[in-house]
Amino acid sequence: MNDTPISDTDQSENRKEQEPRLWRDDGWTARIIKNEDDDGWAVEMTLDGQAEPALVGPWTMGRDKKNPKPLDSSAFITLVKTANEVLRRHEQQLHATLHKSVKIDAAAGRLTIKLDIVPDEDEPYAVLSAYDESGEQLAEVHVAPTYKLSVQRASEWASGGFGKQG
Incomplete structure (x- = not known):
């Protein structure tokens, strides 16, 4: 023992x-x-x-x-389920805020442009990337974490040869 x-x-x-x-x-x-x-x-x-x-x-x-x-037991079980759902929704909302994507038609075909924000405490940044229909990455650049992704901006980036973005 x-x-x-x-x-x-x-x-x-x-x-x-x-x-x-x-x-x-x-x-x-x-x-x-x-x-x-x-x-x-x-x-x-x-x-x-x-x-x-x-x-x-x-x-x-x-x-x-x-x-x-x-x-009581029943109330506690219900509260745990509700609190877990609140946490799950918060995580989904955070993910949606940090990861955005749009689809555009470009000379190279249908592209998916993604913006992934990295919320680092010291030096936050974002990554703008382009993918073709098969999922192959065509380009990637670092942008400001405040960069606003839109179909127009994505199309301009693609038509400009995926040059550096602000």
Whole structure:
């Protein structure tokens, strides 16, 4: 038998807590908090290791109309599903913001022009690239992260021989 004590960090990773206003399980923490905007209550869902909650929403009052309704298994499962969906949508929105593409007709045929923004903290930049119908890369240049991709700009870039863009 191993008598080595379990560290706090080991316990927190496997911690499962089920209290009326605080649940921890499956990598999530649900905490009922006082709603700062009114006299009601709110619930915040925080993913383990994150400083900010992924989801904050209104919470139901209890029967006494003063205290919050206690958390239960069904509510926690629903909150985890909702918070995961919020994170998934946020990731999709971020991806759409950082990766754009347009299709154009050029002398070389139908081309796909892509703009991929690299949000580096020190030196952000973007990569403008052109691909033919078979997916072969025809050109690539670095551009400012503020570059606005449009069909017109992509067509001008292609007709100009894929020269340097601003």
